[in-house]
Amino acid sequence: MPDSAAADKIVPIIMVGGAGTRLWPISRETMPKQFIPIMDDGFSTFQATLQRVTGPGFAAPIVVTANDFRFVVAEQMQELGLEGEIVLEPERRDSAAAVAVGTLIAHARDEQALCLILAGDHVVEDAQAFVSDCQAAARQARHGFIMTLGIVPTFPASGYGYLAVGEALQETGAFALDRFVEKPDTQTAAAYVAEGLLWNSGNFLFEARTMLDELRAQCPDVLSAADQAVRKGVRDLDFLRLDAQAFSAAPRISIDYAVMETTRRAGVVRASFGWSDIGSWDSVYDVKRQDAKGNVVEGPVSLIDTTGSLLRSDGLLTTVIGLDNIVVVTTRDAVLVASKEHVAKVKDLVLQLRAEGYGEATDHLKIHRPWGWYQRIDIGDRFQVKHICVKPGGTLSLQRHYHRAEHWVVVKGTAEVTIDDQIRHYHENEAAYLPIGCVHRMHNPGKIDLKIIEVQVGSYTGEDDIVRIEDIYARN
Structure with missing residues (x-):
């Protein structure tokens, strides 16, 4: 009891x-x-x-x-x-x-x-x-x-x-x-x-x-x-x-x-x-502090002759001239521009984007994982570049790829890297090469975030070319 x-x-x-x-x-x-x-x-x-x-x-x-x-x-x-x-x-x-x-x-x-x-x-x-x-x-x-x-x-x-x-x-x-x-x-x-x-x-x-x-x-x-x-x-x-x-x-x-x-x-x-319930961008505008012109401005934004608007940027310089009562939301991979009167249609827009095959409809550029996160920097024919952050104690799954090799360049922290039956520590400005088919894993043994630039090269660089052999987070 x-x-x-x-x-x-x-x-x-x-x-x-x-x-x-x-x-x-x-x-x-x-x-x-x-x-x-x-x-x-x-x-x-x-x-x-x-x-x-x-x-x-x-x-x-x-x-x-x-x-x-x-x-x-x-x-x-x-x-x-x-x-x-x-x-x-x-x-x-x-x-x-x-x-x-x-x-x-x-x-x-x-x-x-x-x-x-x-x-x-x-x-x-x-x-x-x-x-x-x-x-x-x-x-x-x-x-x-x-x-x-x-x-x-x-x-x-x-x-x-x-x-x-x-x-x-x-x-x-x-x-x-x-x-x-x-x-x-x-x-x-x-x-x-x-x-x-x-x-x-x-x-x-x-x-x-x-x-x-x-x-x-x-x-x-x-x-x-x-x-x-x-x-x-x-x-x-x-x-x-x-x-x-x-x-x-x-x-x-x-x-x-x-x-x-x-x-x-x-x-x-x-x-x-x-x-x-901040269920739409106009309701976000209502609960935010507005300036003398009735604008809510967040991030690198510059305005001329604009009033009664919500303007938010997560990093990309965003500029607006001569518009009133609008919503502009800028991320690193997508931009929304809408009148406040029609922001309720954003949900319909997302459905349309999904039907048109845009991954941005559902996925962020920064993808969170239990060990940290990664963010794509560039992608092209037979290559992809990512910024990877592994939090202290974080461990990627033991895995292999059949269609790509990888290069890991340490830019901050210490990486404990397993490649087949060998384990080695890499420090800032050192790089590990992971050939196609090798069994590999990365672990952060330190007390600060581990930052890696990953360069993938191969005939296919999709996320489904990951065969997990072992994972401490019990993912499939």
Whole structure:
């Protein structure tokens, strides 16, 4: 049984799935917005979410994420010095299954557990107010309610669901939830705002047993699949890998549809913190500090006669003359130019780019790996050049290639290189040659990042010309 000091701690269940394509080209499927520092504090929104729910009133988090993001999640938690349960979904089944999984795990630890459902990609302006509202919702949840945090609208948004507030409940600031309303058109949204409806933030707080009762009554297939997926799950390094076959049986349905729109146990706290889901570039503009001309300018950007715009560059000099109310986002391999009025179509643009075969639609130029990252510098007929960074203690897989040889030039740090049955250390301005077909591996034995320039030469330089023989990160 849990001790009394832990009994009232809130268990954060943080969901960090999704591709975040509306914030392309900064956010892409291989590294979506929740893991990227978008705000000015230098932390990703996932890290900012973790920080908000770290403290005496909270238990260690349960993070539900996709297999492809497991090492990014672990690394970003380690950067904050935090530990928690990282649960890997074999595939995307929408939020109801993720909520069920997290709730089952919390309930197995403590039948009276309080759970807080959070998205890992939201921005909260006042963390203290957020915690206070969670505490108020938690006290009401002890009376058997599933509480949601409702946001007072700042404009008639058509991209959010709305909450109609009912009668006051026992807890100050808490109300019965009269009804959920799906995303309206702009005219209807204006009427909802005038009527005092709240935005649905997607944050929910409840006793685990209450949510499990509602799932059992409203959507038993989701609960059954989640339960089997957890029971049959296996430990993989520091992760809990859900059983793929069991999890695939869960219907694709959101927690709003599965439970919240039909339950009679829903309540709402009118939130006192500023909030945004930064779901599009115009919403990023809204939460950023603007200059005297109404511009948000980040990175090497130069403007003339431009107002009311968001202009961001990740390194490439970007210049704009005589345009108003636009969004310009420049990365090293892609540029987005759009009117703020049409930024909602960025998701459609990404789908079009994928159909046209552009790898930039889903992949960043810098590719993150559990050992560090690599970034392509140049590519051409029979060659490719990469910049590779291996973090201290990082080790690439033991592997071979059938179609290319490689040259590794050390520019910083020390590389421990295995080539067939020989191991040698290479230092700055030294190079290792890896002939076609050799079995090789690179390890960073030092205390600083290892930086390598890799030159590949051969008839084929694709990433699928890697035969892994051994890998400490248990990748296939």
